Amino acid sequence: METIDLSRLIGLWVYPIVIVLMMIGLYIVMAHENLIKKIMGLNIFQVSVIMFYVAVGKVRGGTPPILDPEGPWRETLFSNPLPHVLMLTAIVVGIATTALGLSFVVRIQEAYGTTEEDEIHELDSASANGADEPTA
Amino acid sequence: MQIPIEAILFALLIAMAIVIGRMRDLFAAAMLTGMFSLMSAGLFTLMDAVDVAFTEAAVGAGVSTVLLLGTLSVTRQQERMRPTRPLPLMVVLFTGAALLWGTLDMPAYGDPNAFAHNDITRAFIQGTAETFEIPNAVTAVLGSYRGYDTLGETTVIFAAIVGVMAALGRSHTQPGHHDPVEAGPDAARSHMRMRDKAILRVIAKAFIPFILLFGLYVQFHGDFGPGGGFQAGVIVAAGFVLYGLIFGLDNAERVAPPRIVEIGAALGVLLFAGTGIVNMLQGGMFLDYSTLGAHAGEPMTKEHITHGLHRGLLLIEGGVGITVACSILMIFYQFSGRGRH
Structure with missing residues (x-):
């Protein structure tokens, strides 16, 4: 097995930092239910990829x-x-796609009255159940 | 041990990213996102990427903050509290570890012998100096060596605003399509308040001509220093957006009618692709600008080629600038038109 050269690893110092930033962005995208927050996370992710x-x-x-x-x-x-x-x-291109994402958020807000993903799912399943009820 | 200034900026960026993630107040998080972009622009400058820094400062700190605030004006500004869930954290840790493992084989940061800086990069630099005879290698690569790429990216921007327009529509042509009661009066009042503030009004009026002039400078100086169509487009659009923010959307739409802005966004892409078509008609290849410098009946000299390249760069940078400026202005119109009655 090749020995790990410590000075070589220190020379790579930028990449772990960029990866940490990237992962913070990814975590915001995955863990937060708020759609605007997700887009902010996506922005952080994008900036870190560019930085890389x-x-x-x-x-x-x-x-x-x-x-x-x-x-x-x-x-x-x-x-x-x-x-x-x-x-x-x-x-x-990133700002153009961000704008597209935010325009969908605006439409979702208008259709559902919320931008929280779990509430949107609840409303969706509630309306699906509601549609089933008269037939049942 | 000397700590590189990059490390300090990185530490600040990570701190900011964590705070953005934890903040429940979306308004404050949007402002922090702008600062995050501005600080990363500083970092890009340290990494010698002056053109990237320029773009990031204009786009990230300026335009995307305006867009986020525009969205927040129609949505709730507080994020709901939720318990931390373990699954995303595990996924992120695993992905991060995999990426770290992947970077172990990379050449050291700043290594001049890294594979990325191979012969083709040296050829780009040499071509910039000898064939293009312009100082900014980024412009030469952007406009010519990777011109297909840039045409593609410009088209993506155009496609994205078509998408935004399809999603949001023109709200004032469709009255009653959405519920204006929630945001409308508020937004209108805040516009009134902004217009009533003498300081904002006077400063904006004094600044806007300089912003537009600076935009033109960046557009036409892109061959010589950092700048070009992408940055100039954003700056020019920012001038109009500032006008719209202070004096209201109606006045802005009177200065730059949406119909013309719409046409402009398509026109820029047409100018870019049209340059390529003209090159083909002149007997060259698509986006081979050297044919633009040809004189009828004379053999092509090196001077002719360089002139053709300069003309080509001017045309396509113009196309990019027009598309970017019109697209961003159109996006602003769409978003702020949404919050109005």
Whole structure:
């Protein structure tokens, strides 16, 4: 079995932190019944995923990938621009999907008068039972 | 031992995330979500992702907070207390452990020899300097090297606002469709109150021209520094949203009629995809902007190619900016139109 190199593990320090953030977001999505709270959790989850990708693109001692085409760009160390591109579009798509989710929350509020998931289920099963009663 | 400033920001972020989870007051949690985004924007800057930080600050701290507050104006602002359940906690712990195990093989944070920074990344940097001759590598990759991706993302945004419009509809064209008694008068009164506040009114009036000007600067300066269509679109939309918040939805809709905003959202995607079609008609490939710099009867020189690329970037960034600005403004209209009678 390979020995665990402690200094190598310390070098990975960002990733466990990002995973903790991610899991807090995931927990909010799963454990909370309030739909708005779920979307907030989803936002936290999304930001941490973005953070993970950006952390992968970071180069120690590097600079932001903005260069001078006539300057000494060959000798400069840049952080990786590719994750930045993918993540900045992901943020804007994220707000669009958040808006879609919140618009469903608004509709649910109008239809059920609540945004708590368990109450919605209760109302659903109550109305299903109510529909059965006249036939029974 | 020196503690990196990233670690401090991370600690604050984790604390905030936990507080957001535990808070019953949804209004306060929404404000904290905005601060969470602003702080993560700071962290992105430290990780050299200036464009990402820019977008996150504008979107996360600005727009998503407005959307959350818009939703809270029609729903209950308190979350009901419930006992903690063990199952989600177990799932989260298990998933977290699995993810941790997966990251053990990763290269160290900031390792310059990591596989992610392979030849193709160096080629992107070199192409930005030599072929595009622009400073911002992110813009070159966004607009050209991964142009298909960006077209896809722009289309997703467009699709999402179509979804929002389908779900919420235009409330003032459908009177009686929802119950306005709960939120309507309140929302109207709060608008009145905002408009009556001289400080808000004066500050907003003074700020809005600068916000719009800054939006245009970010739009057209995207080749040279952090910025571009995504960020500029959000900033321009934020200017209109601020106007709508202070002076009321009716006035905002008079300045930017929803019909035009609707058309604009589609127009931006059309401009982006249309650029690609024009490239094809000119004998190039879809989204190969170099054909835009061709002169009839002359052989293509490197200069022609660079000019074509610049024109292409200008067009597609314009398309992205128009779509993003119109989409976010439309989403704001839909949400705030809901709470009004």
